[in-house]
Amino acid sequence: xxxxxxxxxxxxxRHRAGFPDSFYDRLRPFGIGLEGQRLVDLGTGTxxxxxxxxxxxxxxVGVDLSASMLAEAxxxxxxxxxxxxxxxxxAESTGLPADAFDVVAAGQCWHWFDRVAAAREVxxxxxxxxxxxIGHFDWIPLEGNVVEATERLIERHNPEWKLGGGMGLxxxxxxxxxxxxxxxxxxxxxxxxxxxxxxxxxxRIRASAGIGASLxxxxxxxxxxxxxxxxxxxxxxxSIHAHHRVFALxxxxxxxx
Numbered sequence: 001x002x003x004x005x006x007x008x009x010x011x012x013x014r015h016r017a018g019f020p021d022s023f024y025d026r027l028r029p030f031g032i033g034l035e036g037q038r039l040v041d042l043g044t045g046t047x048x049x050x051x052x053x054x055x056x057x058x059x060x061v062g063v064d065l066s067a068s069m070l071a072e073a074x075x076x077x078x079x080x081x082x083x084x085x086x087x088x089x090x091a092e093s094t095g096l097p098a099d100a101f102d103v104v105a106a107g108q109c110w111h112w113f114d115r116v117a118a119a120r121e122v123x124x125x126x127x128x129x130x131x132x133x134i135g136h137f138d139w140i141p142l143e144g145n146v147v148e149a150t151e152r153l154i155e156r157h158n159p160e161w162k163l164g165g166g167m168g169l170x171x172x173x174x175x176x177x178x179x180x181x182x183x184x185x186x187x188x189x190x191x192x193x194x195x196x197x198x199x200x201x202x203x204r205i206r207a208s209a210g211i212g213a214s215l216x217x218x219x220x221x222x223x224x225x226x227x228x229x230x231x232x233x234x235x236x237x238x239s240i241h242a243h244h245r246v247f248a249l250x251x252x253x254x255x256x257x
Contacts, residue, residue, distance in 0.1 A: 003112075003213030005045060006066035011207040017194055018048030019107060019137050023246055024056060026188060030250045032133050033058060037102040040125055042091040042118070043109030047073030047084065049135070053105065054082040061101075062086045063094050092117035098124045107135040110173060119180040126253035132182065136247040138168035140191070146201070146235050147242055153230060154210040157223045161210030168245030181254030189247040196240045198231045 005012060027033045035057030041050040044062030046069055054060045054077075062084055064070050070086045077084055089095050091106070091113045104122045106113075122132050141148035141164065151164040174185055196204060202224055206212040212220050231240065 003209040004066075005207075005209070005213045006068040008207040008212035009046065009066070009068040009072040011203045011212055012046050012069070012072065014200075014203055016046070016048070016204055016207050017137070017196075019052060019135060019246065020192055022190075022192070023135065023137070023248070024052055026190075027133060027248065027250070030131065030133075030186070032103050032105075032131055032250065038100065039103040039105060040094070040096060040101050042094075042104060042106040042122075043112065044073060044086065045069050045109070047077060047086070049105055049107040050084050050086075051077060051080065051082055053103075054084050055080075058083075058103070060084045061096060063089050063091060063096075065090055092121050094121060094125065096125055099127055101125045102127060102130050103133065104130070105133045105135065108137060110134045110170075115173070115176045116180065119176055119182065123181060123254050128253060128256060130253045132177070132249075132251045132253070134170070134173055134249040136168060136170060136245075138166055138245055138247070139194075140168055140243040140245050141165060142243055145243055146231070146240050149230060149234060150201075150205055150227065153223070153227055154205070154208070157219065157226075158210045158215055160214070163209060168247055170247055170249065173249055177249075177251050182251040183254065184252040185249065186251075187247070187249045189245055192244050192246060194242050194244050196242060197238060198228070198235075198240060201231065201240045201242065202227055 024033050037058045039058045039060050041062045044050050044064045050060045050062040139147045
């Protein structure tokens with residue numbers, strides 16, 4: 001499956017919840033997200049992570065390959081006056097200057113990259129004391145919850161989607177980073193409950209890799225109709241609570257060779 005998130009830019013921008021404020025609070029003791037820091041947000045998408053860091057005083061460059069996602073990111077940044085520059089480029093080859101950034105961040109996207117090439121590019125971008133932070137903010141399927149029911153529906157409509165059943169933890173990222181010279185690696189994770197309206201949960205799922213980013217429009221519409229019925233029958237009401245897990249991996253840049 002090769003999702004194209006550009007096809008989901010509108011739903012992505014409207015319905016996908018960004019990282020909670022607590023994520024940025026927990027990064028501060030690691031020296032990440034401080035005022036004045038020069039920060040690159042790889043795979044920025046609609047810029048949710050970039051806006052979060054910019055709101056805390058960072059000078060942010062958001063990088064993404066999708067023109068439609070960057071257009072949505074710029075649209076959302078415009079009324080905020082955020083200090084963010086957006087660049088159309090691959091995470092593995094950004095074209096940005098070397099040794100010029102204090103932090104490189106990648107939220108909800110590291111698994112889509114050529115990770116060895118991306119790690120080498122991050123090492124090139126960071127200053128000697130710079131840090132990489134890989135973040136995930138994943139829904140968590142538990143028996144009987146709305147996430148589990150939704151994942152089963154996604155699997156019926158898109159058998160190619162193999163990302164269900166996740167627990168929101170990514171210890172395997174450490175090996176590639178170790179092999180490319182990153183050091184002083186630490187991780188943390190914690191759980192949060194995210195409230196959605198039924199409309200927002202439907203939009204969140206339309207903006208996912210398994211639906212809007214990979215199915216034809218008529219197939220997305222067919223899924224969405226069945227999803228709406230499922231929510232009304234099994235999870236009625238004005239608010240849906242979806243279990244999520246935040247995960248972060250922080251690593252120091254490799255030593256100069």
